[in-house]
Amino acid sequence: MEMHTDRLVLRDYTVDDFAAVHAFASDPRIATFVDWGPNTEHDTRHFLDTCVTSQTVLPRTEFSLAVTLPGETPLGSVGLTVDEQHHGHLGYVIGAEHWGKGYATEAAACLLSYGQEALMLERIEATCRPANLASAKVLEKIGMTLEGLRPNDKFVRGTWSDSLVFVVIRN
Numbered sequence: 001m002e003m004h005t006d007r008l009v010l011r012d013y014t015v016d017d018f019a020a021v022h023a024f025a026s027d028p029r030i031a032t033f034v035d036w037g038p039n040t041e042h043d044t045r046h047f048l049d050t051c052v053t054s055q056t057v058l059p060r061t062e063f064s065l066a067v068t069l070p071g072e073t074p075l076g077s078v079g080l081t082v083d084e085q086h087h088g089h090l091g092y093v094i095g096a097e098h099w100g101k102g103y104a105t106e107a108a109a110c111l112l113s114y115g116q117e118a119l120m121l122e123r124i125e126a127t128c129r130p131a132n133l134a135s136a137k138v139l140e141k142i143g144m145t146l147e148g149l150r151p152n153d154k155f156v157r158g159t160w161s162d163s164l165v166f167v168v169i170r171n
């Protein structure tokens with residue numbers, strides 16, 4: 001699977017992406033507001049193995065895509081998971097040295113459109129921690145609406161954390 005935006009190519013991972021993925025996923029800066037990482041090498045291998053396996057499942061329910069500049073190695077990741085209710089769950093991470101260039105917005109908008117138009121998902125949700133202002137901004141910029149706050153939604157590194165819930169409903 002491969003999709004193009006103005007600046008980016010979103011494509012399926014291969015195991016050859018290990019070094020580039022591990023470079024951003026093992027960076028402590030990206031783990032502040034997510035419930036995974038910083039990755040060990042084993043974590044990154046497991047992530048890539050899971051991605052590659054999910055590409056062959058039909059119907060496909062996991063769309064973890066490498067965010068790349070044309071011809072370059074991954075600089076981040078964007079993902080859409082379809083649950084048993086046929087609802088989508090969107091997420092993303094961008095390598096810290098590339099923050100603030102609009103890449104998360106561009107990649108997430110593209111996968112959101114794919115979920116709505118190609119997969120015909122009625123509801124797509126994304127969550128972020130209330131303190132993750134950059135992520136909340138991305139979700140607003142791609143047209144998602146703040147639905148509410150889910151208290152004590154995630155237990156991360158020994159602490160319960162609230163989530164802001166953003167949604168987009170297909171008309």
Ligand SMILES: CC(C)(COP(=O)(O)OP(=O)(O)OC[C@H]1O[C@@H](n2cnc3c(N)ncnc32)[C@H](O)[C@@H]1OP(=O)(O)O)[C@@H](O)C(=O)NCCC(=O)NCCS
Nearest residue numbers: 030033093094099100101102103104105128133134135137
């Ligand atoms: C969240 C994340 C994906 C954003 O990636 P990015 O490529 O820098 O995002 P964009 O450049 O598309 O947009 C970020 C927006 O947030 C804004 N922003 C960044 N830091 C901010 C802050 N501390 N307060 C308010 N706004 C902030 C930027 O100015 C930008 O908005 P603008 O275009 O109106 O100027 C990136 O910071 C990241 O990977 N973080 C770690 C993993 C993570 O938190 N993932 C999301 C889990 S919910």
